[in-house]
Amino acid sequence: MITLDADSRLAVGHLIVRQENEDEYVVGDPATGTFVVVPELGARLVELFAAGRTVAEAAMALEQETGEPIDALDFAEVLVEAGIINDQAEAARAKVWxxxxxxxxxxxxxxxxxxxxxxxxxxxxxxxxxxxxxxxxxxxxxxxxxxxxxxxxxxxxxxxxxxxxxxxxxxxxxxxxxxxxxxxxxxxxxxxxxxxxxxxxxxxxxxxxxxxxxxxxxxxxxxxxxxxxxxxxxxxxxxxxxxxxxxxxxxxxxxxxxxxxxxxxxxxxxxxxxxxxxxxxxxxxxxxxxxxxxxxxxxxxxxxxxxxxxxxxxxxxxxxxxxxxxxxxxxxxxxxxxxxxxxxxxxxxxxxxxxxxxxxxxxxxxxxxxxxxxxxxxxxxxxxxxxxxxxxxxxxxxxx
Known part of the structure; x- marks a missing residue:
């Protein structure tokens, strides 16, 4: 299991972010079939992670955009717990019929x-x-x-x-x-x-x-x-x-x-x-x-x-x-x-x-x-x- 902190940088280049409904986005790995539904702020966090921001930097950037404090570390841990980002991701993506x-x-x-x-x-x-x-x-x-x-x-x-x-x-x-x-x-x-x-x-x-x-x-x-x-x-x-x-x-x-x-x-x-x-x-x-x-x-x-x-x-x-x-x-x-x-x-x-x-x-x-x-x-x-x-x-x- 990946251990995260405020200085962590997440490897999310393999993830897709797609708007499902007016206020919901799908985030996940299409190769492994692992997805979660997140609000618009979650989708924006993934974009910031993909741009190379650390967890703390992404939280600060989004707080400046919205004017509200954001718990980016908790969101990152949700992605890890869901299996979207983990140490076995590359091996899992290789296991296709x-x-x-x-x-x-x-x-x-x-x-x-x-x-x-x-x-x-x-x-x-x-x-x-x-x-x-x-x-x-x-x-x-x-x-x-x-x-x-x-x-x-x-x-x-x-x-x-x-x-x-x-x-x-x-x-x-x-x-x-x-x-x-x-x-x-x-x-x-x-x-x-x-x-x-x-x-x-x-x-x-x-x-x-x-x-x-x-x-x-x-x-x-x-x-x-x-x-x-x-x-x-x-x-x-x-x-x-x-x-x-x-x-x-x-x-x-x-x-x-x-x-x-x-x-x-x-x-x-x-x-x-x-x-x-x-x-x-x-x-x-x-x-x-x-x-x-x-x-x-x-x-x-x-x-x-x-x-x-x-x-x-x-x-x-x-x-x-x-x-x-x-x-x-x-x-x-x-x-x-x-x-x-x-x-x-x-x-x-x-x-x-x-x-x-x-x-x-x-x-x-x-x-x-x-x-x-x-x-x-x-x-x-x-x-x-x-x-x-x-x-x-x-x-x-x-x-x-």
Missing amino acids: SVSRIPAWVVRPLFGKVAWTFYAGCLLTTLWMFVAEPSLRPTYEDTFVFPDIAASLLLTNVVVVLLTILHEIWHAFAGAAVGVPSQLRLERRGVFPVLETDLSGLWALPPAKRYGPFLAGMGIDSVILFAAVAPRYAWSHGWIELPPGLIRILAMVVLSQVAKLAFQTLAYLRTDMYLVMATATGCNNLHQVTRLSLKRLVRNLRPDEAVILRDANPRDLRVARWYRLLYLAGLIWMVFFALQFVLPSAKVALGWSLGILFGAPIASFYWWEGLLLISFTLLDVTLPLFVVVRNRIRARRAVA
Whole structure:
């Protein structure tokens, strides 16, 4: 940790200072994705630090400009505590995913007007096919591609993982197109384990330039969904012939992509659409403010939570009044999805695997298949718990 005093000179040449709203500025390192929101005086202090002024000199200069005493040392310590200025800054800026290093001109055509028209066209055409041919809509049975349940779930898990990686790569491509580095990490959203592309550097850009990277994953998901539905639509009308096995695999892909796109609309889980909404409304901490405002309705807040809500940006408080409805709607949708898809699939899978384990000879092929299926189920349950424990350990280490 850097030790500061009145004679300290801060290395802030790597920081950006950008006005976010009328009375707020974003200060941070776009390479590491670490940002803080400061008032106009804070932004001016960073400019003075960048000009080579010591902490004391910057405070004196700003006091002469405003006529009021300024605690520049306290502000500098805030930047250090936030991780914007520290001894590991250079190493942290080097830790970016290789996809981020792709030149912007290579991937920029994937996110131009023509590309976004194509993405939107794929999604709208798919929705039309679902309306015209209801049999194409996904059901939980589409998970089971083969009569062998273990083989079906193995294939489904592999496909879901590959398509999820593609979704995140598209986020990274979109970030690279606007010059923002990214990192891929394992996180959770509610009860769901997720891969996440960290594009925190987008907050260094004007709001209008953030929407493309935020929506990029849904764009490629719409293309994959169309590519899986269109052949089945053509087959159902007798225009083409498809093997039965391929039809079932395409149905499984449709289920995966519909679930993924629906998941991204769950703004209360801080998904892609949440980022779009937060940007459009100009909010800084909408998710936490909304959660705490709802929690306050049913139980008392902890002292630290009460302070967060008390000091929240007025804009966040205003938006949270109607965002609560979306938050609650998301919770209801997650329960619905669990009842309609997750639990029926788990019931079939667990029933089959337990029957095999107790009925098949130990160490036989079918016995191992049943064990593999139970392992998949346990992984789905324990992975979000692992992420929670990991994040808490990291938070404690950061405080220490």
